[in-house]
Amino acid sequence: MGVPAATANNQDASFAHLIDQRRKWYNNRRIITLNAWIVLLLISSSTNGYDGSMMNGLQSLPQWEVAFDNPSGSKLGLLNAIQNIGALAGYPFAPYMSDGIGRRRTVFFGAVIMCIATALQTAAQSVGMFIGARFLIGFGLTFAANAAPMLVTEISYPTYRAPLTSLYNSLWYSGSIVAAWTTYGSFKINSTWAWRLPSLLQGIPSVLQVALVLFAPESPRWLIKKGRDAEALKTLAYYHADGDEQDPLVLYEFGEIKAAIEYDRTVAANVGWKSLVATPGNRKRMRIILALAFFSQWSGNGLVSYYLNKVFDQIGITGSSTQLLINGILQIWNLAWATCAAFMVNRLGRRFLFLVSASMMTLFYMAQAICFAEYAEHGNPASGHAVIAFIFLFYAAYDIAFTPLIVSYTVEILPYNIRAKGFNVFNFVISAALIFNQYVNPIALDAMSWKYYIVYVCWLAVEFIFLWFFLVETKNRTLEETAALFDGEDALEQIAQRGEVAHEVYEHTSEEKRSSGEASGA
Template identity: 55%
Template sequence: MAGGAAVSSGQTISYGHLIDRTPWYKNSHLLHHVLMDTTVGETTFVRTFLHTEAMFLGSMINGLQSLPQWQDAFNHPTGSSNIGSLSALPFAPYMADGLGRRFTIIFGACLMVAGTILQTASQNVRMFIGARWLLGFGVNFAATGAPMLISELAYPSQRGQITSMYNSLWIFGSIVAAWTTFGTFHIGTSWSWRIPSAIQGFPSIIQLVFIWFVPESPRWLVSKGREEEALDILAYYHARGNAKDPLVEFEFEEIRSAIQKDSEVKRNVGWLTLIKTPGNRRRMRIIVAIAFFSQWSGNGLTSYYLNQVFDAIGITDPTLQLLINGILQIYNFFICVIASMLCDKLGRRKLFLISTGGMLIFWTLETVCFFLSSVHGNVAAAHTFIAMIALFGTFYALAYSPLIVTYTIEILPYELRSRGFTFFNFVICLSLVFNQYVNPIALKALGWKYYTVYIAWLVFEVTFIYFYLIETKNRTLEETSALFDGDDTVVALSNQAAEKAEIRHRATETKIDDSIEKQSF
C-alpha cells in the first residue's frame, strides 16, 4: 500500500503507525492543535471556565454555608437544589444531536449568564433557589455538548488525556469558588456572598466570546451529510490542513462507516435502545455504576457538607473551615491533572481499581478517626481525620474526577452517545439528590456510624469494577464503542475504514499521476 491508511495487526487493523507521537510541546502542528482544542490557550480558557461554572454551583454552596452573612440572609437553610439540572435532561440530547454540539454549549452559557444575574440580585431565598434552578438548567446543556465536542474533535493520541482533563478542570471551578468565598468572608454585608455569585457569570461570558473559534464536531457534520466540512476540520486539526494525509483518510472513512452503520437502524433508535441489545445493556450497567460510584463513595459528605463534618469533629472556626476547603481543592486539582496524563499509559481499568481500592482503605481510616474525635473528643484524631480526607481525595481524584466522562463517551456509539451521556447525567443528578437531602439527615442522626455504610458500599464498588469494567485505552471512538458489540464489529469497522481509505488514497495518487502526464504533453 503506497502510503496506505493502515496495516493489519493480527485480526484487527492498527492505525497507530499513522499517528504523530511527537510530544505536543515539541511539535508545532500538535501544539497548534492543543492550543485550539482544550488544553492550553483560548478555547481551554472557555472550557476551563465552563467547568468553573458547573463546579462553582456545588463548591460555592459548600463555601457559602460557612458564611454567617449568607446563613443569616436566608434564615439558615438546609439542603440544596438540583432540580434545574434534572429539568434540562430531556431536552439536552435532542439539541446536541439536532442543532450541534456548539449551539448546545452557547445556549447553556446564555442561560447561565441569566441565572448569575438573578442569583446576584437575590433578595430572598425564593429568588436564590430560582436562580440556582436556572443555573442548573443551563449547566446541563453546556455540559452535554462540551465533552462530546472535545472527544469527537481531539487528535487520536490525545483524546483520552484531553477528555479526562476536561472533567478534571471542573475542580478548577472548586478552587475559584473556595478561595473566592474565603476572600469575601470578612465583608460584613451581603456582598460577602453576592461577589462569589457574580463571579459565576464571567466564565460564561468568556465562553460566549471564544466559542466562535472552536469548530463543530466532524462526526456531527458527517451525520448531517456535511462531509466536506468534516473532512476539512479533520485535515486542519490533525494533519496541518492535508486532507490526503493517511491518518485523516482513515479517520474520515471510519467515522463514515460507523455513522452509516448506525444510521441504518436510526429510525428505531430511542431511549429504550439503550437496553435493547446485550452490548447496550453491558454499556448501561457500567455507565449507571460509575455514575453512582462517582457520588456515593463517601465524597458527597465532604463535597457539600464539609462544614457539618468539621463541626462534628470540633473544627468550628469558619475561617479555618474555608481555608482547609481551599487547600484541598488545589491539591485535588493537581492529582487530577496527573491522572489525566496517565490514563493512556496505565489504562482506565487499572486507574479505577487503584482509585476505588485506595478510597476503601482511607475511608475506613476516616471512620476510625471520626469515631475517636466525635465520640471521645480526641484532638489528634481530629487532625488525622483531615489528613485522611486529603488521602481519600487523592485516590478519588485518580479516576472519578478525570475518567467518568471520558469512559462514558468513548464506550457509546455515535447514535446513542448523546442519549447515553444524558442518562449518565441523570443518574448523577439522582445521586446528588441523595447526597444533598439524605446525607445531612443521616449524618446528624447516626454520626460516625453512618460512615460504616460507605465502607460496605466501597467493597461492592471494588468488586464490580474488577469483574465488569472493560479496558478501552489506545482505541478510536468507533473501535471502543464496538468492543461491546463483539470483536467482529471492531474488525469489520477497522477493515472497512482501512479499505475505503486505501481506495481514496490510490484514487488521489491516480489523479496526481494523470495530471502530471497531461502536463508532460
Template identity: 45%
Template sequence: MASNDRKEDVDARRQSVDALVSQLAAQDKTPWYKKPNLRIMYLVFLPTCLGVEMTSGFDASMMNGLQAVDSWDTFFHSPRSTLLGLMSAMYSLGAIVCLPFVPLVTDGLGRRRAIFLGSVIMIIGAIIQTCARNFAMFVVARLIIGFGIPFAIVAASSLIGELSYPKERAIMGSLFNSCYFIGSIIAAGVTLGTFAMKSNWGWRLPSLLQVLPSVCQVAFVWFLPESPRWLISRGRGEEAFAILAKYHAEGDLNSEFVKAEYVQIEKTLELEKETSKVGWVDMLSQVGMRKRLVIAAFLGLVTQWSGNGLVSYFLARILDNVGVTDNRTKNLINLANTCWGFLNATFFALTVSRFKRRHIYLLCTISLLLVFTGWTIVQKKRVESEIQKDAHPQAREANTEKASIEKEERA
C-alpha cells in the same frame, strides 16, 4: 438476517479503518506544540470546552465556602438539614430535568451552539442567584444553573473528542475533568477572601463571579471549529474535511491521515445508523447485553454515589461534626482540598494511558472508603468526648460560657 450481515460488514470495515488511523497517528512524531493550528485550537479549548467543567467546580466549592460565610448563614436563617440539602440538590435536579433535551439540542444545533445556549442559561441563573432576596429565589437560581450545565458539558466533552488529534485525545478528555478543580480553587479562594465581610456582598460576590467561566465560553466558543462528525452527519462533508486538514494535517488537503479519519467518521456514522434500529427488547434478550446495560447504567451512578458529593457540598458541616468550627479554618481546608484534588486529577490525566482503567477506578474507590471510614471514627470519638465532658457540671458550665462568648463575638 440481511441487516445483521450488513451491520457486521460495516463494522469490519470500520475496524480496518480504525487500525489504519491508529497506525498513521503513531507514525507522526511531531509533538502538538510544534503544530501551529493544532496548538492554537488547544489553547482555545481552555476558556471554552475545558472551561465548562470549571463552572461545575466553582459551584460546588462556592456552596461549600458559603456555608462558612456568616453573612450568607444569617441572610438565609442558618439553613440546615433538609433546607441545606435542597439548596445543593436543586443544581442536580435542574440537570436531571434538562437531560431529555440535551441530545436534541446537541445533535440538532451543533456542539458550539449547545455550549453557547448552556452558558447563557447559566449566566442568567448566576445573576438571579446574586440578586436573591430570599430562600426561594436562591433555590430557583440554582435550578436554572443546573438546567444549563448539561448542554455545555455534553457538547464540550463531545467537541473535545471530535476535534482532538488521536494521540492527545485521551489526555484532553482527562484534562476536561481536572479543570473542575480550577473552578473549585478559584471559588475557594474567593470565599476565603469574602467570608469576613459583614455585608451581604460576602456571599453575593462569589455568586456573581460564578458567571466568569460561562462568559468566557460565550465569548470564545465561536473561535473553535464545529465538530467534523456533526458536519458530516448533516451532509456538510467538505467543511468537515477542511477542518480535519487544517488542524490534523496543518492544511495539507492531500494528507492520507485526514482521508482515513474522514472515512472513519463516515463508517462510524453508518454503523450507528444500523445499530439505531435495534430496540430495547433486543438489548435485553441476551445475557451479555443485559450485563453491559447494568454496568453502563450504574457506573456513573455509583461513581457519584461514592461520597464525593458530601465533600463537594457539605464540607463545612462535616468539619463542624469533627470539631472544626472556625470559619477561616473551614475555608482554608476547602481551598487546600481543591488544590490537592487538582494535583491528583492532573497527574492521572497526563498518565492515564499508562494504567489500566479498572485498576485506577478501584484504587480511587477504595481510597474514598478509607477516608470516610476515618472521618466516621473521628466524629464518633468527638461525640463520645463531648458526652463525657457534659457529664461533669463544671465542664458543662464552662461549655455554656464558651458558647455565649462565641455567640457575642459573632454578633
C-alpha cells in the same frame, strides 16, 4: 468480551503508524490552537465545580446565614439540590439539541442561560430568588455539559484525546478552587457582597463561552452525520495535519468516521432511546455507565463536597476562617491529583486506575470512620485532626479515577449514534444521585454521626467488586474501534467492513486529489 490480542494490536497500528511523530502539542501551531479551543470547552466543568465549593463556602459565611435565615435540614438540602433539579429539567432536551443544532451551538445556548442565572443569583433579594437562579444555572449547565465533553473527544488530536477528555471532569476543581478562595477572601466583607461576589464570579466561564465558542471548530462526526463531508474533511485536515487533506492520518480518520456513521445509518437505523438497551453490547455499556454515574456521587465524597462544614463541626473545628482555609487547600490538592491522573490514562489504563481508586477509597474511608468514632467517644483532638488527614488521602484516591475518567470513559465507549443520549442518561443519573444525596446526607449525619461512615465503607467495597468484574479496558483505540470490546465477535466483522470502507475512501479521495493536482498543474 474482548477481542483477540492480534486484533487489538492491528487496530492500534491502524492509526498509530500514521501519526507524524514531529507533530506535538507544544511545537505545532494548529494543535496549539485546537487545544486552546478545547480549554474553552473544558471550563464548562469549572462552573459545576465552582457551584459545589461555593455552596460549601457560603455555609461558613455568617453574612449568607443571616441573609437567608440560617437554613438547615431540608431547607439547606433544597438550596444545595435545586441546581441538580434544574439539570433534571434540561435532560429531555439536551441530547436532541446536541445532535440537532450541533455541539458548539448547544454549548452557546447553555452558556447564555447560565449568564442570566448567575446575574439573578448575584442580585437575589430572597431565598426564593436565590433558589430560582440556582435552578436556572442547573438547567443551562445541562446543555453545556452534554455537548462540551463530546465535542472535546470528537475534535481532539488522536494521541491527546484521552488525556484531554479526562481533563474535562478534572477541571471541576479549577472552579472549586476559585470558589473556595473567593469565599475565604470575601469572608472579611461586612455586607451581603460577602456572598454576592462569589455568586457573580460563577458566571465568568459562561461569559467566555458566549463570546468565543461559536468560533470553535465543530465536530467532524456531526458534520459528516449532517452530510457536510467537505467541511468535516477540512476541519480534520486543518487541525490534525496543518491543512493537508491528503495526509494519511486525516484520510484514515475521515474514512473510519464516515464508514461508522454510514453503518449506523443503514444497518443500525434505530437511534431512539430504546436503542440504548436494544443490543447486548449497548446493555453492557449502559450497565457500566449507570454504575459509574451512581458511584461517582455515592462513594462518600458527597459529605465533603457539600457538607464539609458539618463534618468539621462534629470533629471540633468550628472556626469559619479555619474551615474555609482547609476547604481551599483541599481543592488545590484535588486538582493536582486529578490532573496528574488525566495524563496517565493511556499509560496505566482505565481499569487499573479504577481498581486502585476503589480499593484505596475503601481503606481511607474506613480510617476516617475509626478516627471519627474515637473523637466522638473520647473527644481526642488528635483523632479529629486525623480525620482531616484521611479526608485528603481519600480524595487523592477518588481523584485518580473517579474525577478524570467517568466522563471520558463514558463518551468513548458510546458509539456516535447513541453518544448524546447515552451521555445524557449518565448526567441524569448523576443529578438524581446528587439530589438524593444532598437531602439525605445532612439528615443522616445529624442522626448517626460517625456511624454513617460505616454505610459508605460497605458500599465502597461493593463498588470495587463491581469494577473488578465488569469494567472493560479501552486504552489505545480510536472512538470507532471500541465497539468490538462490547459487541462481541460480530463486531470484529463490522470493524473489518469499516476498515475496508475506510481504505476505499482513502484510495478514492487520494485519487481525486491527485487528479485535481495534475489538472491544476496542466
